[in-house]
Amino acid sequence: MIHHTMIVSFNDSLPDAELDQFLKGMEQLMRDSGTIQTFSARRHIRVPVDDHSPVFAATAVVQFGFADLDALNASFVAPGVEEFIRGWKSRFPYQVVWVNHEPLD
Numbered sequence: 876m877i878h879h880t881m882i883v884s885f886n887d888s889l890p891d892a893e894l895d896q897f898l899k900g901m902e903q904l905m906r907d908s909g910t911i912q913t914f915s916a917r918r919h920i921r922v923p924v925d926d927h928s929p930v931f932a933a934t935a936v937v938q939f940g941f942a943d944l945d946a947l948n949a950s951f952v953a954p955g956v957e958e959f960i961r962g963w964k965s966r967f968p969y970q971v972v973w974v975n976h977e978p979l980d
Contacts, residue, residue, distance in 0.1 A: 876912065876913075876940050876941065876942065876977070876978055877940070877941045877942075877943060877944060877946075877947050877975060877976070877977065878938055878939070878940055878941075878975070878976050878977070878978060878979075879938070879939045879941065879947055879950070879973060879974075879975050880936065880937070880938045880973060880974050880975075880976065881936070881937045881938070881939075881971050881972070881973040882933045882935075882936055882971065882972050882973070883933065883934050883935045883936070883937060883969055883970075883971050884931040884932060884933050884934050884969060884970045884971075885934045885967050885968070885969040886967075886968040886969060886970070887967070887968075889934060889967055893967065894918065894934065894935060897963060897967075898916045898935060898937065900959065900963075901916075901937065901959065902914045902916065904953070904955050904956065904959055905939060905950060905953070907953075907955075908949070908950060908953035908954070908955075908956075910941060910946045910947075910949045910950040910953060911939045911940060911941060911946070911950065912940045912941060912942055912946075913938075913939065913940030914937075914938070914939055914940070915937070915938050916935055916936065916937040916938070917935065917936055918934070918935050919932070919933035919934055919935055919936065930972070931970055934969070947975060
């Protein structure tokens with residue numbers, strides 16, 4: 876299994892309902908693509924030092940599980956991915972950093 880772990884950071888404070896919608900939409904898009912085996916997402920737990928993060932402070936962490944590299948690669952070109960990203964970024968700008976890795980267990 877290959878994990879794709881994303882750290883998502885919205886530029887401005889995002890209402891809880893909007894973050895829930897973003898995460899649920901992302902999960903549904905990837906499930907509909909048939910490329911993922913697992914999905915999990917959690918909100919970032921803020922602490923005061925987040926204001927001094929050298930890159931950016933996270934809003935949420937998202938992890939997808941893929942059977943192999945072919946499935947991971949296919950997820951980037953799944954129908955609707957570009958539209959999803961473009962639509963959310965136009966309403967609520969955000970940044971993402973990710974890592975592809977084997978399970979941490």
